[in-house]
Amino acid sequence: MTQNATFNTDTFLLEDPNDLISTDKWQRTVNLLAKVFDAPASFLVQYTQKGFQVTIASDQASNPYPAGLIVEPEVNIFCRRIVETRQQLYVSNALLDSCWDSNPEVHNDGFRSYLGVPVFWPSGEPFGTFCVMDFKETDYQTTYLELIRHLKDILEADLSLIGAYAEMQKLAITDPLSGVNNRRGFDILAEQRVKLAQRTDTSLGLLYLDVDNFKAINDKHGHGVGDDVITLIGMVLTQSVRQSDVIGRVGGDEFVALVMYDAKEELASVKHRIAAAFCSHHQLERLPVFTVSIGITDANSSASIGELLDLADRDMLQRKREIMD
Numbered sequence: 001m002t003q004n005a006t007f008n009t010d011t012f013l014l015e016d017p018n019d020l021i022s023t024d025k026w027q028r029t030v031n032l033l034a035k036v037f038d039a040p041a042s043f044l045v046q047y048t049q050k051g052f053q054v055t056i057a058s059d060q061a062s063n064p065y066p067a068g069l070i071v072e073p074e075v076n077i078f079c080r081r082i083v084e085t086r087q088q089l090y091v092s093n094a095l096l097d098s099c100w101d102s103n104p105e106v107h108n109d110g111f112r113s114y115l116g117v118p119v120f121w122p123s124g125e126p127f128g129t130f131c132v133m134d135f136k137e138t139d140y141q142t143t144y145l146e147l148i149r150h151l152k153d154i155l156e157a158d159l160s161l162i163g164a165y166a167e168m169q170k171l172a173i174t175d176p177l178s179g180v181n182n183r184r185g186f187d188i189l190a191e192q193r194v195k196l197a198q199r200t201d202t203s204l205g206l207l208y209l210d211v212d213n214f215k216a217i218n219d220k221h222g223h224g225v226g227d228d229v230i231t232l233i234g235m236v237l238t239q240s241v242r243q244s245d246v247i248g249r250v251g252g253d254e255f256v257a258l259v260m261y262d263a264k265e266e267l268a269s270v271k272h273r274i275a276a277a278f279c280s281h282h283q284l285e286r287l288p289v290f291t292v293s294i295g296i297t298d299a300n301s302s303a304s305i306g307e308l309l310d311l312a313d314r315d316m317l318q319r320k321r322e323i324m325d
């Protein structure tokens with residue numbers, strides 16, 4: 001289920017710039033680091049599965065590594081050690097330790113000294129490193145180590161801003177009771193999913209689910225039990241569809257799922273899977289027995305999400321009438 005696309009810690013910030021980050025301020029911070037250490041190069045480096053990318057490079061002619069440069073994740077560079085250990089690293093002279101023999105920063109580019117600290121996302125995941133490098137051996141004193149940690153706090157404060165904003169965005173599109181997308185979230189993500197399906201030539205179907213006589217559950221067992229049924233539906237739907245499918249709660253007891261399929265019969269089998277899941281779950285959860293009506297429509301036309309929801313809703317009502325009659 002596509003839900004948390006707003007805060008992706010596995011994407012390079014340079015590929016997906018964030019308005020909340022002032023890269024000017026970061027540039028000044030990185031430049032300042034090089035200046036106070038009287039060093040030829042300093043960096044903010046981001047780590048993802050794709051490797052290490054220089055996000056910001058101090059703007060001196062002596063700096064060989066520009067912003068945007070990516071180093072493969074398995075290369076034995078200093079920053080890699082920090083990401084692995086999550087600890088500060090100070091190498092005053094890399095030639096004195098054979099573990100750096102295979103480091104291209106040392107044997108290709110002539111660096112001797114490295115001081116770096118880990119930078120973390122607010123989630124505690126490593127963002128990357130903040131570091132300063134020199135072509136000569138160094139002997140940094142404690143106050144310098146404190147300074148680099150202080151400057152890194154400034155960068156982490158900005159990263160926590162992105163985290164807080166992403167969290168707010170997530171809250172704005174999530175239904176707190178069922179944990180699935182609310183109507184706004186569903187509309188946004190479903191529209192993206194439809195565009196992606198058109199580009200990749202895949203087929204989509206829309207399921208519309210409504211609890212039968214939900215009002216009676218509330219009236220007979222109380223609102224709290226009704227809430228538990230809503231929570232259960234969110235859970236069952238999440239477990240019944242693929243990660244890339246989009247689900248949402250679009251009304252009190254109404255849920256929808258936009259699902260990808262290869263053969264049309266798959267839509268009917270998703271529908272049966274969902275209905276069957278309720279049978280086993282309400283026993284486990286000690287909830288009253290309830291049934292749901294599910295409508296389906298094909299979602300491969302140029303119709304808007306609102307129009308598709310209407311079609312699936314009408315199909316659901318038709319089925320509900322058939323059961324009630």
Ligand SMILES: Nc1nc2c(ncn2[C@@H]2O[C@H](COP(=O)(O)OP(=O)(O)OP(=O)(O)O)[C@@H](O)[C@H]2O)c(=O)[nH]1
Nearest residue numbers: 210211212213214215216218223224226227252253
């Ligand atoms: N417990 C609980 N009840 C809710 C919530 N949101 C809406 N409802 C109730 O859901 C009920 C929906 O009633 P109806 O739209 O008549 O639907 P129904 O009783 O399922 O009837 P049919 O759709 O015809 O099967 C109303 O009584 C609402 O008060 C919620 O978050 N929690």
